[in-house]
Amino acid sequence: MKTTLRFFQSQFLKVSWIALLLAFFLHFLISWWLMWLADEVTLLSIDQWFYFYVTTTTTVGYGDLSPQTSLGRVLAAFFLLPGGVVVAAAILGKLSSYFITVWRKKMQGRGDYSNLENHIVIFGWHSRHTKRMIELIYGDNKREDRKVLLCATEEMDNPYPEKVLFIRGESLNEQSLIQRTGVDNAARVVVFRNTDDQTLATCLTLAALKTNAHIVAWFENDEMITLLKSHCPEIECHSNISMELLVRSAQDPGSSRIQQQLLSTLVGPTQYSVRVPDDFNGTTFGRLLEFLKLNHEAIALGVADSATGNDLRLNPSSGAEVTAGQVVYYMSAQRIHCGEIDWSLL
Incomplete structure (x- = not known):
């Protein structure tokens, strides 16, 4: 029986959804017609028949309705049950195959996240x-709840499926691949x-798309930074x-520890930023420094x-x-969102 079911299931997986659903409805109607010929009056009403058909073909068989x-x-024994089981198994198998294919597609980086x-x-x-x-991204416990999408060219599945979405392509400069990331x-x-x-x-490809996203890039060579800055x-x-950090630590021992803590969201207080609301009337940096320390145990570092x-x-x-619209950089044990600051007191 199991071998027969596997055979029919494998064959039905090759059939289109339209043909499979057509087979289901034909079996449903023909079974009802045969029961009508057999004068099974207790099963022929729409609600009774649907219930009986489903419980029978799924082999649940509650026993409250029977021929x-x-x-x-x-x-029921030689047409309804075997035919219904095969069709139901085929539909469930095709659904399972579809969801597995979708999952594998996303794991292999072939998904589309343009929306x-x-x-x-x-x-x-x-x-x-x-x-x-x-x-470090997820170490910021109060960050905005943004999904993270990794885009790579290496032959691999999603390395962190529990944390990030994944897209893979032959070239990260391809317009079609970049569009799949939803970078716009x-x-x-x-x-x-x-x-x-x-x-x-x-970077040049992304700049040409005129996305509103804030783009950050890492370079080994400062000359490449100068070149990119001239265009973007x-x-x-x-x-x-690293050379700057090395010299700073030599001149002021322990500086490496300060730099590490300022950058890492995983260890102690670190550096964050917050945008001043557009309706803010303005204050002085001295007043802001005092306010953040007294009310939020944070230290204002600078303004841009x-x-x-x-x-x-x-x-x-x-x-x-x-003033309004500026960005304030500060050091704190955790991120302080704009709405958590009572700007009117400033």
Whole structure:
């Protein structure tokens, strides 16, 4: 019986949904017609027949409804039950196959997330750095609930299926692949490729799309940053600053610990930013510094007029103005959202 079911199920999996549903309805109607010929009057009403058909073909068989005539029992045993079981098994098998295919498609990076919104897209894969990057993103416990989408070219399945979505392609500069990431509607984009040339190419492709997402890119060579900035000043760039950290630690021992804590969301207080609301009437940096410390146990570090921070004023004078629309950088044990600050008290 099991071998027969497997055979019919495998054959039905090759059949289209239309043909399969047609087979189901034909079996449903022919079975009712045969029961009508057998004069099974207690089963013929629409609600009774549907209930009897479903419980019989799924082999549940509650027993509250059953054929009363000898012919009806024969038809149920040799036509209704075997035919219904095969059709039901085929439908369930085809559904299971569909969901498994969808799951495998997403695991292999062949999904389409073009309708995703307010998410974070990471272009590039590094076995060690990408894992750390994702840990740091999720280490911010009060971050906005944004999905994370990893986009890579390596031959692999989703390395972190419980945390990130995954897209894979032959080239991260392909328009079709980038469109599948939904980057037009993304909130943040991180570009961290294997080489500076790849990072530059991806950044230029993204800039051409005119996405509103804030783009951050990492380069090994500062000259590549200068080149990119000349074309795309809105992209925030990072480079290898290990030499600066090395010298700073030599001059001021323990500096590496401070830098690590300022950057990591996994260890102690760290650095965050918050945008000043548009209806804010303004205050001074000294007043902001005092207010954040007294009310939120946070330390204001600086103020910038733009999201890229190119015009950052770190530790400005106490009388420096803080106005609507600016970005305030601060250090705190956890993120402070704009709505959690009573700006009217400032």
